[in-house]
Amino acid sequence: MVETAAALDRAANSDSLTQLPNRRATMVVLDRAMNQFRAEGMPLALALVDIDRFKSINDTYGHADGDRVLREFAARLRKHVSEDAHVGRWGGEEFLIVLTRVAARDAMRILQDLRSHIAAQTFNISQGDIVVTASIGLSAIHGGETSGLVSVLARADQALYLAKSNGRNRVEAV
Numbered sequence: 001m002v003e004t005a006a007a008l009d010r011a012a013n014s015d016s017l018t019q020l021p022n023r024r025a026t027m028v029v030l031d032r033a034m035n036q037f038r039a040e041g042m043p044l045a046l047a048l049v050d051i052d053r054f055k056s057i058n059d060t061y062g063h064a065d066g067d068r069v070l071r072e073f074a075a076r077l078r079k080h081v082s083e084d085a086h087v088g089r090w091g092g093e094e095f096l097i098v099l100t101r102v103a104a105r106d107a108m109r110i111l112q113d114l115r116s117h118i119a120a121q122t123f124n125i126s127q128g129d130i131v132v133t134a135s136i137g138l139s140a141i142h143g144g145e146t147s148g149l150v151s152v153l154a155r156a157d158q159a160l161y162l163a164k165s166n167g168r169n170r171v172e173a174v
Contacts, residue, residue: 015089017067018074026088026096033086033100034149041143045099045107046152048160049077049114052133052168054093065125069132072123080114096156104140104173111136111171119169133169135160140173 013025021029030046037044051057051073058066070093077087077095086098099107115134122129137160139152147155159174166172 015074018071018089020074020078020095021086021088023088023090026086026090026098029086029088029098030096030149030153033098034152036100037141042101043103043140043142044152045102045104045138045140046156047097047099047107047111047139047171048090048137048156049095049097050135050137050160050164051093052135052164057130057132061125061127061130065127068125069123069130073118073132073134076118076121077114080117081110102140103142104138107138107140108171108173111138115169115171135163135168136171137161137163138171138173 013021015022033044036042051069054066054069057069074087074089074095077097081087081097081099084100085102086096088096088098090096097111099110102110115136119131119133123132137156137158139155139159141147141152155174159172162174163170163172
């Protein structure tokens with residue numbers, strides 16, 4: 001009975017492909033982080049991470065290799081950010097990283113390191129190794145700011161769009 005409940009919880013809160021928390025579970029973490037921000041005023045940074053030209057990977061190599069890239073990409077995200085950070089699959093080829101108690105400047109450094117790390121190591125697929133890059137949009141808030149969750153997420157999305165528009169494989173902040 002306990003095993004069944006744990007399996008159901010995993011299924012409800014995990015992305016079956018990447019094994020990362022899904023969007024639903026990530027929203028719970030975001031709500032908690034925002035409540036903590038409001039109560040304590042500690043800095044909070046959100047980063048939307050998008051695999052560059054992922055549709056082209058699927059179209060060129062097939063969905064099985066696209067899935068392989070998603071799994072490996074997720075594993076690299078999880079491995080590269082601190083254990084205090086939350087990494088979740090936001091949808092499609094998009095991931096969300098929640099960095100609590102991390103100021104904007106530090107978040108930018110962490111995300112630049114992550115972006116470099118992803119681009120520096122090839123991804124092994126059935127047809128050989130390919131280079132995968134990521135665009136990252138950062139939105140950070142700090143004590144005294146009154147932005148709500150929707151606004152902070154919208155800014156991260158705007159920053160991601162800016163990263164894509166400015167050539168991809170970069171981190172932008174709004």
